[in-house]
Amino acid sequence: MxxxxxxxxxxYESIKAEVDNAIRHVIENTQFIxxxxxxxxxxxxASYIGSNHCVSCANGTDAxxxxxxxxxxxxxxxxxxxxxxxxxxxxxxxxxGATPIFVDIHEDFYTIDPPMVSEKISxxxxxxxxxxxxxxxxxxEATGQLASDFNLKVIEDCAQAHGATYKGQKVxxxxxxxxxxxxxxxxxxxxxxxxxxxTNDNSLALQCRRISNHGQQGKHNHLMEGRNxxxxxxxxxxxxxxxxxxxxxxxxxxxxxxxYKEHLDSSLIKTPQSPNSANHVYHVFGVQVENRExxxxxxxxxxxxxxxxxxxxxxxxxxxxxxxxKPEDFPVAFQLSQHELSLPMYPEITKEKITYVCDNxxxxxx
Ligand SMILES: *Cc1c(COP(=O)(O)O)cnc(C)c1O
Numbered sequence: 025m026x027x028x029x030x031x032x033x034x035x036y037e038s039i040k041a042e043v044d045n046a047i048r049h050v051i052e053n054t055q056f057i058x059x060x061x062x063x064x065x066x067x068x069x070a071s072y073i074g075s076n077h078c079v080s081c082a083n084g085t086d087a088x089x090x091x092x093x094x095x096x097x098x099x100x101x102x103x104x105x106x107x108x109x110x111x112x113x114x115x116x117x118x119x120x121g122a123t124p125i126f127v128d129i130h131e132d133f134y135t136i137d138p139p140m141v142s143e144k145i146s147x148x149x150x151x152x153x154x155x156x157x158x159x160x161x162x163x164x165e166a167t168g169q170l171a172s173d174f175n176l177k178v179i180e181d182c183a184q185a186h187g188a189t190y191k192g193q194k195v196x197x198x199x200x201x202x203x204x205x206x207x208x209x210x211x212x213x214x215x216x217x218x219x220x221x222x223t224n225d226n227s228l229a230l231q232c233r234r235i236s237n238h239g240q241q242g243k244h245n246h247l248m249e250g251r252n253x254x255x256x257x258x259x260x261x262x263x264x265x266x267x268x269x270x271x272x273x274x275x276x277x278x279x280x281x282x283x284y285k286e287h288l289d290s291s292l293i294k295t296p297q298s299p300n301s302a303n304h305v306y307h308v309f310g311v312q313v314e315n316r317e318x319x320x321x322x323x324x325x326x327x328x329x330x331x332x333x334x335x336x337x338x339x340x341x342x343x344x345x346x347x348x349x350k351p352e353d354f355p356v357a358f359q360l361s362q363h364e365l366s367l368p369m370y371p372e373i374t375k376e377k378i379t380y381v382c383d384n385x386x387x388x389x390x
Contacts, residue, residue, distance in 0.1 A: 027368050027377045029329040030209055034372040035273075039265055046261040056257050065260040066220070068267055069204075072187075073196045075222040077229035080255035081236045084183045084205020087219035088116035088153070090253060091201045094221075094231040095177045097122050097151050104144060104152040104176070106136040107337045107357035112205075113155055113181050114338050125149065126339040126347075128354045132297040134158065134310075137356075138166035142174075151177040156185035156195050158333070159211065159277075159305035160298050164190045164198040179203065184307035186212040187274045191301050196222050201232075206263055211277070211307050212270050214259040276371035277306040280378060284309060284367060287382035292389040294363075308333050311385075312363040319388050320365065326384050331366045 036043065050061060062080055070078035081087050097103060099121035105114050107126040114124035125144050130137040134157050141152070152171060154162040162180075171178045178199035182188075186204060188195045196202040206218035221232045234241060239250035281304065285295050294312035298304040310333055313319055320330050337357035339349040351358040367381055 025377065025380050026327040027329060027373070027381055029331055029366070029368050030370045031372060032208060032213070032370075035370070038372070039269070042265045043262055046265050047258060050257045050261045057254050059257055061257050061264065062255055062260040065255075065264045065267070068264060069220060070222060072267060072270070073194050073202075073222050075197055075202075076224045077222060077226070079221045079223075079229055079232040079236060080260065081219045081221060081232075082253040082255065083217040084181075084203060084207060084210075084219040085112040085116055086236070086251075086253040087203035087205065087221045088112060088179065088181060089119050090232050090235045090251075091179050091203050091221050091223075092116060092120045092122070092151070093235055094228050095151065095179065095200055097177070100148065101150040102146060102148040104136070104141060104149060105338070106153075106155050106157065107339055107354040108134060108334065108360055109155040109157060109181070109338060110183070110334070111338060111341065111343065112183070113153055114344070117153070122150070123148075124338075126337075126349070126354065128356050129157070129360070130163075131356045131359075133160055133163075133299065134356075134360060135160060135162040136167070138163055138170055141170055145174050145176075149174065149176060151179055153179045153181050154199070155181040155183075156188055157308075158296065158310055159185045159188055159307035160296070161185060161188050161190035161195045161302040161304075163299075163301075164195075165301075168198060177201075183207075183210060185305055186210065187270050188305040189303040197224070200225065201228055206259065211274060211305055212263065212266055215262045216256065216259055218255050218259040218263065219253075220255070273371040274305045277369060278304065280369060280371075280373055281306045281309055283375065283378045284382060287379060287386075289386045289389065293385065306369055309367045309369040310360075310364045311367060312360065313365050313385075313389065314363070316363055316365050319385070322388050323381075323384060328381050328384060329368060332364055333366050334364075335361055337361050 183205035239248035
């Protein structure tokens with residue numbers, strides 16, 4: 025049996041007529057950047073998240089950079105980021121001239137661990153970027169408390185957690201400003217690069233809008249220098265169709281996670297944990313195993329594709345050698361980087377495939 029890691033083709037087939045139609049409509053109208061379709065998607069997405077504003081942009085990395093700039097982060101500032109994330113989180117901090125300060129993650133939830141944060145705070149600390157890693161919301165109550173105690177801006181990186189909730193409220197609504205990626209493989213994915221920023225704050229939304237479109241207010245009226253980070257209309261058209269299905273797809277992901285947990289031998293495999301306050305959307309179903317490389321290879325021989333998210337903690341990547349961090353500085357993130365194995369996860373995976381993955385993985389671990 026072949027089990028791909030993700031299968032974007034089956035999903036496309038399930039929405040083909042509607043997506044093809046939406047794409048054709050954009051092409052026939054020849055409005056390729058911005059326009060009504062982008063505006064409507066922004067409205068739909070803001071209302072889905074429960075936020076006043078959505079500003080679309082070119083990708084999720086730009087979204088973080090634009091959000092950081094909008095809240096006033098720049099050279100000389102320090103920004104707290106988790107030691108385990110996709111590099112975009114810390115890269116965006118460096119791109120605006122600020123310094124990422126890495127914080128270890130919680131040993132069961134893998135998100136930034138609030139008690140670990142306070143010792144990393146200095147006079148230069150201006151913001152924190154909680155990342156809802158793998159689709160699990162961070163402890164936003166503790167994060168909010170820290171932010172108010174130390175006067176920090178909160179920029180939520182929701183790239184992996186569209187539709188996830190914390191205490192019944194969607195992620196993206198807790199921070200001063202929040203960012204999303206619509207990279208094709210994300211829970212809500214476009215057919216190319218795309219991203220968005222959401223906020224309840226009118227002036228931050230306006231600022232993001234200007235930054236992302238050359239500082240313009242109206243055509244040729246450049247109030248400041250900005251950049252080019254706009255969403256293609258084709259992407260908005262696809263996303264608008266897909267947004268209607270995101271809750272159903274997330275529900276399927278949760279059911280798949282339940283099935284995995286039921287079938288996997290928990291005495292040999294550490295499966296994802298989530299606190300009662302959080303509703304996980306399983307962008308990644310990451311388990312921890314011993315002897316990972318061997319297991320990956322054996323699973324591949326049996327047609328099962330797995331991945332690693334991520335093989336190195338961020339501060340230990342070559343890109344951050346200049347910080348001179350050691351694995352002992354981030355024991356939990358380091359441990360995860362050595363043992364994490366992401367199992368196939370996509371809404372359309374069948375029961376048979378899940379069972380096949382579990383049986384093989386259990387067998388390999390005995
Ligand atoms: C995917 C991702 C991003 C960046 O998104 P792009 O659209 O690929 O630029 C940022 N943060 C996290 C946690 C991500 O997973």
